[in-house]
Amino acid sequence: MAAATAMxxxxxxxxxxxxxxxxxxxxxxxxxxxxxxxxxxxxxxRGIYQYGFEKxxxxxxxxxxxxxxxxxxxxQAQSGTGKTSMIxxxxxxxxxxxxxxxxxxxxxxxxxxxxxxxxxxxxxxxxINIQAHxxxxxxxxxxxxxxxxxxxxxxxxxxxxxxDMIKRKTLRTRAIKLLVLDExxxxxxxxxxxxxxxxxxxxxxxxxxxxxxxxxLFD
Ligand SMILES: Nc1ncnc2c1ncn2[C@@H]1O[C@H](COP(=O)(O)OP(=O)(O)OP(=O)(O)O)[C@@H](O)[C@H]1O
Numbered sequence: 001m002a003a004a005t006a007m008x009x010x011x012x013x014x015x016x017x018x019x020x021x022x023x024x025x026x027x028x029x030x031x032x033x034x035x036x037x038x039x040x041x042x043x044x045x046r047g048i049y050q051y052g053f054e055k056x057x058x059x060x061x062x063x064x065x066x067x068x069x070x071x072x073x074x075x076q077a078q079s080g081t082g083k084t085s086m087i088x089x090x091x092x093x094x095x096x097x098x099x100x101x102x103x104x105x106x107x108x109x110x111x112x113x114x115x116x117x118x119x120x121x122x123x124x125x126x127x128i129n130i131q132a133h134x135x136x137x138x139x140x141x142x143x144x145x146x147x148x149x150x151x152x153x154x155x156x157x158x159x160x161x162x163x164d165m166i167k168r169k170t171l172r173t174r175a176i177k178l179l180v181l182d183e184x185x186x187x188x189x190x191x192x193x194x195x196x197x198x199x200x201x202x203x204x205x206x207x208x209x210x211x212x213x214x215x216x217l218f219d
Contacts, residue, residue, distance in 0.1 A: 001026070001072045023058065031061040038064055043127035044092050051124050057082035059212075060089070067210055068093050075212045083212040084113075087180050088120040090210070091154055094178050097128050100151030101175035105203070107159050107196060109186040111136040117182065118156040130154065135171070137161045145170050159187065159195035166202050173202045180210045 023031075032038055034055055035048055056064060060082050063075035067090040077083055087106060095103040108114040111134075118134035125132070133147045135157030144161070148170045155162065155171060165171035179200070181187065187196060 001074065023062065025062050029062055029066060031058075032056065032065055033061055038068065040068075040089070040093055041128065044089070044125065047092070047124045047127045048089060050126070053085070057085075059083060060086045063212070064090055067208075070208055072208060073210045073212075075210070077212075077214065079214050083182075083214070084117055084120055085124070087117055087182060087210075087212060088124045091121055091178065091180070092125040092128060092130055095130065095153040097130060097153055099175065100131070100153070102148075102152060102155050102171060102173070103175050104154045104178040104180070105162070105173075105176050105199075106154070106156040106180040106182055107162060107187065107192075107199065108156065108182040109158070109190050109192065111138060111158055113182060114156045114158050118154075121154055121156065132156060135161050135165055159192040159199060163195045163198050166199060174204060176203055176207065178208045178210065179203060180212065183213050184211045185213055 035045060035053070038056075040048070058081065059075055059077040063073055063086060066073045067086075075083065075086070091104040091106065106114070106117055108117060114136050115134045118132045121130060121132040131152040132154040133144070133152045133156070135144050135148075135155050137158055137160050139161075141164075144165055145168075148155075148165060157165075162171065166173060181196070
């Protein structure tokens with residue numbers, strides 16, 4: 001398990017202003033200050049630059065490599081510091097797009113966050129032809145079934161709908177190797193614990209788990 005935490009110093013500014021941040025990381029976690037040095041697939045790198053990113057943000061510098069290397073990771077940083085983009089980038093790097101099976105599953109506490117994550121994955125992963133689907137409550141079940149049966153690499157969803165799709169056997173879990181529990185504290189505080197556990201029971205045993213969040217789990 002690797003952990004990376006980025007916190008703004010008191011009185012610090014917002015956004016990607018890394019100079020005003022303090023960091024705590026597990027021993028051995030290094031900051032990699034360029035996307036080029038991360039060993040990212042060429043076409044994905046192209047997508048990242050085309051999306052407008054020039055260098056990784058503080059949390060990306062510390063958490064992308066451990067995730068890409070297959071470690072279980074807890075990455076905590078305040079809102080707006082690049083966690084959603086980090087999920088998109090690492091998921092795109094992890095999946096093998098030559099196989100149309102779901103290989104990464106992202107669970108989020110809200111429909112908006114799940115949909116936003118899907119959008120960033122599709123944008124950054126444009127040149128690797130990534131297929132992602134947002135599986136969220138309030139949207140047509142028929143459309144979920146159609147998309148999932150057609151075959152996608154990544155599902156970004158809310159626990160209830162994802163659980164439903166798994167139980168219907170529309171979302172096949174056997175090839176899932178990465179589970180991202182985005183804002184897991186918020187998911188737990190919204191009462192999703194049983195549904196998350198239900199989903200987890202269907203996932204392969206040698207699963208990699210990542211928990212990006214803005215709450216300070218250990219405080
Ligand atoms: N490496 C980067 N370089 C430039 N901009 C970036 C980088 N990473 C993320 N951003 C931009 O910063 C903003 C916040 O990023 P993102 O949504 O990934 O952060 P977040 O921590 O998930 O925020 P929130 O909790 O508000 O969703 C977005 O506009 C995103 O495009």
